[in-house]
Amino acid sequence: MTNVLINAPKAARKGEVIELKALILHPMETGFRPGTNGTIIPRNIIERFVATWNGVEIFSMAFSPAISANPFVSFFAVASESGRITFRWTGDEGFSAEESVAIEVA
16 A cells, blocks of 8 residues: 655745645565565565656656655745645555645645
8 A cells, every 4th residue: 555645835926935745654675685484585676766846847856766655845846826736646566656645725
């Protein structure tokens, strides 16, 4: 099960720089660790994070196998228009999670 926590303002002034924070709870596995029966536990990591504002990419990053479990991402964006900010994570074995928040820009 994957849980996503988002911290973003509900409103901002046009041109204001806002901070966006996202935390995803995900059972990361490097693919190098043996399980209790001695066999290697398959790799299971988040590989990419992308944030869009009304469908336009505003931030992206690639994760490596060294990323910690439950990665936290914090970044800044300029409030330009009202709409939806969408956060999307993708990873091994077709993993994907997406969460959106609305923001009102005046």
